[in-house]
Amino acid sequence: MNIVGLLLTLLRISLDSTASASYCDGREDGRNTESRALQLIVQAPVSSVLLVTECLFRLEMKVSCLSEAGDSPQYSWTLDGHNLTDSEVLSANDENNVIILRQHVSGYLACSVRNHISLGFTEQIISICKESTASESYCDGRKDGAQCFGALGGAMIIQLKNNTSEIPKYEWRNKTSPTLRGKMYNFFPNSHKNKSIFISSNVTISIKNLSKTDSGEYTLEIIDSEGQKIRQTLQLIVQAPVSSVQLVSECLSQLEMKVSCLPERGDSPQYSWTLDGQTLTDSVVLSGHKETNVIVLKQHVSGHLVCSVRNHISHASEEKNLFVCKDASLLIHGSLFAATILSCVGICLYFKLKDKYDKECVAPLSKKTPQDFKVIEQSRLSHD
Numbered sequence: 001m002n003i004v005g006l007l008l009t010l011l012r013i014s015l016d017s018t019a020s021a022s023y024c025d026g027r028e029d030g031r032n033t034e035s036r037a038l039q040l041i042v043q044a045p046v047s048s049v050l051l052v053t054e055c056l057f058r059l060e061m062k063v064s065c066l067s068e069a070g071d072s073p074q075y076s077w078t079l080d081g082h083n084l085t086d087s088e089v090l091s092a093n094d095e096n097n098v099i100i101l102r103q104h105v106s107g108y109l110a111c112s113v114r115n116h117i118s119l120g121f122t123e124q125i126i127s128i129c130k131e132s133t134a135s136e137s138y139c140d141g142r143k144d145g146a147q148c149f150g151a152l153g154g155a156m157i158i159q160l161k162n163n164t165s166e167i168p169k170y171e172w173r174n175k176t177s178p179t180l181r182g183k184m185y186n187f188f189p190n191s192h193k194n195k196s197i198f199i200s201s202n203v204t205i206s207i208k209n210l211s212k213t214d215s216g217e218y219t220l221e222i223i224d225s226e227g228q229k230i231r232q233t234l235q236l237i238v239q240a241p242v243s244s245v246q247l248v249s250e251c252l253s254q255l256e257m258k259v260s261c262l263p264e265r266g267d268s269p270q271y272s273w274t275l276d277g278q279t280l281t282d283s284v285v286l287s288g289h290k291e292t293n294v295i296v297l298k299q300h301v302s303g304h305l306v307c308s309v310r311n312h313i314s315h316a317s318e319e320k321n322l323f324v325c326k327d328a329s330l331l332i333h334g335s336l337f338a339a340t341i342l343s344c345v346g347i348c349l350y351f352k353l354k355d356k357y358d359k360e361c362v363a364p365l366s367k368k369t370p371q372d373f374k375v376i377e378q379s380r381l382s383h384d
Contacts (some may be wrong), residue, residue, distance in 0.1 A: 045071030045118030051111055055129035059315055060090055061101040065111035067120055073097070073113045080107040104128050132241060133317040141220070144232035149312035150210045152240045158205045160220060169223040170204060172196070175216050180205065210238045241314030242266030247307055256286050257297045260312035261307035263316065269293070269309045278304040300324050 035202040058060055065075055075097050077084050097113075112121040139148030141158040150156035166272075172180040178333035179195050195214075197206045207214060215238045222230040244264035249257055263269055271293050273280045279290070286296040302324045308317040 014104050023282055041116070043071040043115050043117050044069050045117060046120035047071055047118075049111065049120040049122040051109070051122055051124045053124075053126060055131065056100070059103045059129040059317065061105065061126065061128070062100050063101060063109065063111075065097045065113060065122070070115055070120065072115050074115065074189050075302055076112045078110045078112075078116075079105070101126075103130050128361065130318065131245075131314075137313055138181045139234070139236075141218075141232075141234045144234075146234040148236045149236055150207070150214070150236060150238050151313040151342060152210060152212065152238055154210055154313070156207045156210060156236065157220075158204065158207070158234070160205060161203045161337060163203055167283045171221045173219040173221070174214070175218075207236075214238050224351065232340040235237070237312070239267040239311050239313050240265050242269055242309045242311055242316045243314075245307060245309050245316045247305070247318050247320045249320065249322060255299045255325040257301065257322065259297065259307075259322075261293045261309065261318070263309045266309060266311055266316075268311050270311065272308045272310075273305045274308075275301075291359065297322070 007356055008248060046067050047070065050066045050068075052064045052066060054062045054064075065077075067073055075095055077089075077099060079088060084099070088102060088105050090102050097111075107127045108123060109126050113120040130242065135151060135154045136157065137148070137150045138157050139150075139153060139207060140146060141148065141160055141161070142162070148156060170181065171182075180198055195208050197208070198204075215236055217233055217235055219231060219233050222232075224230060242263050243266065246262045248260045248262060250259075251257055261271055271291055273290055275284060275293060280295070284297055284301045286298045293307075299377075302322050304321050306317055306319040308315065310316075
């Protein structure tokens with residue numbers, strides 16, 4: 001083997017190349033020359049692996065495993081030391097660099113990235129998603145009368161048609177003011193309403209930085225190739241997302257427990273409750289509809305209570321361990337009885353100490369003798 005020749009060939013190969021190297025047995029010993037070929041693949045090693053988490057609309061968690069470098073990476077995941085199962089992962093393939101975990105999944109998540117020449121690894125403790133807002137909402141506006149919901153401060157993407165050939169000429173209006181107008185692939189945004197962007201690749205309109213004033217009826221007027229007008233409308237509703245949910249519990253006079261679920265903000269909130277993972281039933285709820293923000297639980301009900309609050313563009317939840325309400329009347333009666341006993345003991349102790357003090361302070365009278373009476377009598381006579 002001509003080792004020097006092979007080394008020179010390797011030195012000419014750049015880092016990102018894939019080449020075929022050949023070598024020849026150049027020994028001149030009278031035997032036949034033999035040639036062989038091999039495939040050399042040079043790969044960039046995996047480095048700087050990073051986990052990025054994001055809570056989705058329904059409180060699932062999207063996790064991305066990102067490596068700074070590395071050719072042909074392969075991914076594997078573990079949670080608390082074991083491979084992910086269908087009960088934990090929502091996305092079908094856990095060998096991708098992006099997975100979606102189901103609600104209430106938490107623990108020690110690890111992502112391994114490898115190729116044929118290197119291995120990268122990172123891990124992170126993930127907690128349950130408690131709050132999520134859709135920063136970018138999608139709406140199918142291809143049907144007349146569609147209703148779309150967008151998050152306050154977020155963006156709305158509206159699908160207009162399947163392809164641009166369906167809208168040779170158009171005008172997009174918000175209430176009475178034209179927002180976008182154009183022909184075929186030429187679209188001209190209104191300079192005063194430069195919040196809307198037309199995306200020709202997928203025939204959608206994106207409305208940025210939504211505010212409550214963006215709510216209302218939108219009209220798409222199309223003039224087809226035959227000059228006929230086609231008009232369709234959609235209703236856009238901008239909502240403030242749900243955030244910062246609190247649970248407040250209070251024991252009532254009959255030992256029931258009143259629980260209030262209070263979001264800091266959120267338009268048109270809808271409520272749902274679970275106790276120890278189960279939907280509330282009539283056996284535990286005394287009054288109040290189970291989809292309101294205030295419920296009254298029956299006596300002796302305890303456990304892990306969760307309140308979920310959602311609207312069309314956001315979802316938040318809060319949880320609390322509840323304990324059985326104690327009988328307040330027994331506590332009051334016991335306190336009164338103890339106070340009475342202490343009062344009686346105090347009064348008895350007072351009189352006992354007072355009696356002892358009086359006996360010590362009053363001097364005993366000495367017995368009078370006949371001689372004392374004579375002195376007194378003489379005193380009286382002298383005065384007379």
